[in-house]
Amino acid sequence: MADRIPLMAGNWKMNLNHVEATGVVQKLAWTLSDKRYDKAKAEAAVIVPFTDLRTVQTLVEGDKLPIAYGAQDVSVHASGAYTGEVSADMLAKLKCAYVVVGHSERREYHGESDEIVNDKAKVVLAAGMTPIICVGEKLEIRKEGRQVPFVLDQVQKVLADLTPEQVAKLVIAYEPVWAIGTGEVATPEDAQEVCGAIRRYIAEELQGADAAAGCRIQYGGSVKSSNIVDIMAQADVDGALVGGASLDPEEFAKIVLFYQHA
């Protein structure tokens, strides 16, 4: 994974208000600097609720913190009468680096299809940000042993109409739904099986070898400091999308600093 800097992104989900966010981001930055964090070895990002973004931006810019930040969702629409929605341009104006699209919780509770996720990825790219596009199978599919074809079908749909240059820059998060928030972590081999299959598929069937070599593929699902080193040892895993463990800045810092123990 020569040129791909691992991306360790903390998805806070609907946790931590903007006041709490200040404390968590400050503590994360402080812990990283104390442990001599090297940005060239891993990129740290927090994916926060919309209401925290302005606060996190002010903190990161004001104190020049080595932490990227982003949003958990975006509207497919540019502007207009869409009550409750937030546009890609609004997120770009807040200097978001990343926007998560197609998280399994959005798919499950808000009916997001692969086609909607594809549209969201496109609006994020058009606004100059990087989408973190989530895919992953549910337990039934895993039990039937169909995880690879299932996820590749999702990948084909969510990457539809994207150029090789766009795919080379984006992030795909493989998050098996059965491993999210359950404590049930996929084995490093399970993660590699699917992440490797995604990269090969992009190389051979979709946007080609350069796109596949550039694109970062994360694993997500019950990642903790105690399992991250083995997960990151896999050839096609370029980082992690971390839920619960990212709410504790000391624990998340250990995950970002995995390379110190690799």
Ligand SMILES: O=C(CO)COP(=O)(O)O
């Ligand atoms: O959904 C996830 C990250 O997006 C994973 O959540 P947990 O790390 O809490 O399992």
